Amino acid sequence: MKFFPDLFSIKTAWRDARNQLGTLTLYSTGIIAGVAALVAILSFRSDVFLTVDDQARELLGADLQIAMNEAFPDRVEAFVDSLGGERSNLIEFGSMVVYNDMTQTRLSQIRGIEGGFPFYGTIKTRPESAAFTYQEDGMALIDRPVAVEFKVEPGDSIRIGNRWVEVAGIILEYPGESAAFSLIGPRVVVPQEVVINNNLLDRGSRIRHLSYLKFDDERDTAAIVREARPLRADQSLTFTTVESRKQDFGEIVNNLTRFLGVIGFIALLLGGLGVASAVYVYIKRKSSIVATLRCLGVSSAQTTWIFTLQVVALGLAGALLGAGIGIGIQQYLPKLFETFLPFEIVQQISYTSILTGVLVGIAVSFAFAILPIVSINSIPPLLTLRSVDFSPLSNVSKRVKTASIIGTLLILVIALGVLLDSLLAATIFILGLLISILVLLTISAISVRGVKGLRLQNLSYIWRQGISNLFRPNNQTSVMVTTLGMGMLLIGILILTQDMILDRIEYQVGDEQPDLVFYDVQADQADGIIQIAGELGGNVLYSVPIVTMRLAKIGNQTVGEIRRDTTQTIGRWALTREYRVSYRNSLTDAETILDGEWIGTWDGEGHVPVSMDYRLTDELFLSIGDSLTFDVQGVPIDVYIASIREVDFQRPQPNFFLLFPEGVLEPAPQFFATLINTRDPDITASIQQAVVAAYPNVSAIDVGLVLETVKTFLDKIALAVQFMALFSIITGLIIMASAISISRFQRLKESALLRTIGASKYQIRGIQTVEYIWLGALACIVGLGLALVASWLIAWFYFDLAFVPSFTSLALIALAVISITLFVGFLNMRGVITKKPIDILRAEVG
Amino acid sequence: MQESNVLEIRDLQKTFKSGDSSLTVLKNINFNVEKGISCAIVGPSGSGKTTLLGLCAGLDKPTSGEVVISGSIINDLNEEQLAALRNQRIGFVFQSFQLIPTLTAVENVMVPVELRGMEYKKAYERAKFLLGEVGLSSRINHYPTQLSGGEQQRVAIARAFINDPEILFADEPTGNLDTETGEQIENILFELNKKQGTTLIIVTHDPELAQKCDRIIRLKSGEVESDTYLNKELATAE
Ligand SMILES: Nc1ncnc2c1ncn2[C@@H]1O[C@H](COP(=O)(O)OP(=O)(O)O)[C@@H](O)[C@H]1O
C-alpha cells in the first residue's frame, strides 16, 4: 500500500460516503463516550495544575513549614531563629470540645495559632472579619459542619480543656486543606495562649508543633532544607517548602487523574471494539461494491485507501463529538471532587487536553479498524458473479492477521503510553486489559451461543422470535454484551468490594464490641472513668496503660548511626516512630506466640524480656535474643526479644506491636485507654458527657460516629469511580443504539412482514422486548458474574475475608441496566410498529 | 349468489396525495370473486395491480369504496382487527419471497399459526407436512440464505397455506424466478388451491400464468379494462 492515497481513492471515498453520511457516523459513535471521558479528565487535571501553580503559596500558607511531633528542642529552635523572616507557631492536637452546652461534645482538631499564619491566603470565615480579630479578642473559629450540627453561632461559647472560649466565626475554608479535613474531626482555631496553661498539652496522644516562616527576600527555601539535613538525622523533624508541597499535591492529583483516565480509556477501548465490529459489518455489506470496483480494475491499495479514509474520517468525527461533550462534562467534574480539593478550581479550556483526547480517540478507533480494513484485500472480484454470504475475515491469511493484530496492539500501547507517561505501564495494562476483554468476549460468545441453543420448542413464539433476533445476520450481539458487561464488571467489582469493606467495619453491636473509647486518660483518672461508666450502665471491657517511648539503640548502634549507615535498609518509620507500649503479665486471645517464650514479669535483673509482633521484628531485622535500648521519656531501658508474637489487629481490644512484662514501666509517665461497651447510643452519649465534664483533658471516640464518617468518605470516593465506570456502560448502550439503527431497515421489513401475516402490535412489541431483555440479561450474567468472581478473589487475597456478596446491590444494577437497555432499544425502534404493511409489497426499497 | 362471493369490491378508488398534487391510481373498481376460484389480475406495469391487491388484502385503506371479505366490510376495521383478519383468513406470497432471515424454513412456515397460539408440536407437524407438499422435506432446518430463490418461494407458499386461508393473494409470485422454476411454483400454487379450496388471486404480467386461471381481470390506468372467465362453468353461472 502506498503511503498516500491517490486522488481517485479520495474522490471515491467521498462519493461512496456522501449519501450515507448519517449511517456512517453511527459506526463511529462508540468512541464518543470514551473520548468525552478522556477529554474531561485531562482538562480537569490541567485545571487543577493551573490552579495549583496559581495558588502554590496559599497551599502552604507560608514559604516554609517546619514540623515536629514534640516541642522543638533547643538546637532546632536555634536553627529556626537563625533563619529570620516572619514566624508564626502552631500547636495541633486532638481534644474534646464542648459546643455550647455540656450535652454537645466532639473530639476536635485543635489548632493553637500564634502569629500571622496564614501569611498567604486567609482563613475564610463567617463573618469575614472574624479571621482577623479572633487572635486579639482571644476567641475561637470553628468548623462549619459542627457549627451546623450543634447549632453554634458566633457569640456562643465552646469549652476547650477547662476554658470556655467565645466563638468569633465559622470556618468556611482553611488554606491548604480540603473540606474532607472536617471528616477527621471538626477544626477549631484558637490563639495559642488558650491551649497553653490549660492542662491540655500534657497528654499521651500526639501533639504536632509547627512553625511557619515567611521571607520577604526571595530566599532559596530548598537550600535551607538541605542545610538542615544534619538536624533531621534521628528525629521526626520535617521541612515543607512551597515547591515540595506543590509536588506532593501534584503527585496525588496525577495518580488520581491517571486512575480515572485509565477507566476512561477502558471505555474508549470498548468503543474501539464497537467501531471494529461496525466497520466489519460495513465492509461486509460493501463486499459487492468492492468486488465490482476490483472487476473494473481498481487496485487493492486503492480499495483499501477508499475505506481507510472513510474510517479515519469517521474516527475524527466521533472524537470531535466526544471532545465537545467532554468539555461540557469538565465543568461538572470539580463537583465530584469538591470535598477533596483545597481550593476552588479555575476552569479553562485546555487545548492540549482536547488534542490529546481527540488524537488518542482517533488512534484507538483506527487501531481497532486495522483488521477489518485489511480484510478488504481478501474480497475476490468473483463476488460480482455469485452473491454468497461472504465473510471477508475468513479469507485473510494467518500471517496478515497476526501482523494486523500486532499493529493494533502497538498503536494502543503508544496511545495509552502517552496518557500514562510510561510505555512499560501501558504495555502491561494493555495486555492485561486485552486478556480481560478476550475473556469477556469468549464468555459473551459462549453464553450468546448458549442462548441460541435455548430456542426451546416449549417457549412461546414471541420468545423464540425475540431470541433468534439476537442472531440476525451481521448481528453485534457479542460485542454489545462485552461492552455492556465490562461496564457492569467495573461497577460490580466496585460496589461489591465497597460493600465488603463497609460490612467489615460495620458498626457491630455486641457484648464484645467497644462503642466508646477514652484515651489520654491520666493514671489518676482511670478509676474515676471506670466508676462513671459503671454507674451510667456501660460495661468496661479494657482499661490498659500506655507508655510512649522511642528506639534509642539496636545492639550497640544508635538509631542515628544506623540511619547514616547506607548498608542498612531499615525503614525510617520503624526507627524514628514513637512506640506506644503496654505492659501486662499475660497474653490475650488475640495474641499467639510464634517463637521464643512469653515472660510475664521482670525479676528486676538484667535486660527486660519483651515481646514483639513478627511484622516489627521483620521490619527491624531482629530475632529472638537480640537486645535493644528504648528511651522512655529520658530514661534508657535495655530490653531483649524474649518472644515473637502474631497479633490479630482486627480484634476489638487494644493491641500493641511491643509488649512489656509487669514490673518495669509502672513508675513511668503513662496514660490509659479505656474501652467501653454500651450497646446503646444514649448511654454512649451520657457517659461521654459525664467523662468530658469531669476530665476535660480526656479524649473520647464514639465508634459509631467514626464508622459513619468512614462510610461517608468511601461513598464519596466510590462516586467518582462509578462516574467513570458509567462511561463504559454508556459506550455499550451507544454501540447498541447504533447496531439497532444499522439493522433498522431489516427490522422495519421484518415487523411489516409480521404485520402482513397478521401479528398484533402487542406481539411485535413483545418480540422486541424479549430481544432487548435478553441482551441486557446476557450482559448482566457476563459482567456481574465476572464481578462476583473478581470480588471473591479480591476478598480472598487482599482482605482475607469470607466473601458474602450483597445480592440486592447486584439485582439493582442488573435491573437498572436491563431497563436502560429496553429504553434505548425502544427509543431506536420508534415508528417501526406504525409502519404500514403495504410497504412490504414494495420491497424494492431494500 | 352473494354467499358464494368471498371478496366483493364496490366503487373502489385510491388517490395518493403528495403535497398539492394528487394521483388517482384506482377508480371505479367493481367486482366480486367467487369462492374457490383462481383469478388473475393483469395489466401493464404501473396500472395499479399491487395497489389493488394491497387494498383487497386490507394492507392499505381505500380513498373511497368498500372491500368486503366473506361478508364483512373491512373498511372500518382498525389495524389490530385487520391484522387478526389477515392472520385467520388471508395468505400472502410475494415477488421477493419475504422470509424472516433469522428463522429456519420450518420456523418461517410456522409463524402464522404460532401467532394464533397453536402449540409448537402441532404447528411443527403441520409445517413439516406442508414443506413436504412443496417438495422441501429435506431442507426444513435450513436458513433462507441457504436456499435458492425457487426454494425460498416454496417455503413462502407453505407459509401462506398453513392457516388454511380463505383467500391467497400472490403478487408476481414468479417475477423473480426463471421460467422453469416459475412453472413449478405455479403448479404448486394451483395444486394447493385445488386441494384446500382456497380462493387464489394472482397479480401477474405473465400471460401464460394468467391463462391457467379461471378468470382474468385486466387493469389499465387504474380501471378495469376487461373481466373474462376462462372456465366455462363459471361463465354460465354468471
Ligand atoms: N405511496 C404512493 N404514493 C404515490 N404514488 C404511488 C404510491 N404507491 C404507488 N403509487 C403509484 O401508483 C401507481 C400504481 O402502482 P402499482 O400499484 O405498484 O402498479 P403495478 O403493481 O401495477 O405495477 C404507480 O404509478 C405508482 O407510481
Ligand SMILES: [Mg+2]
Ligand atoms: Mg406491482
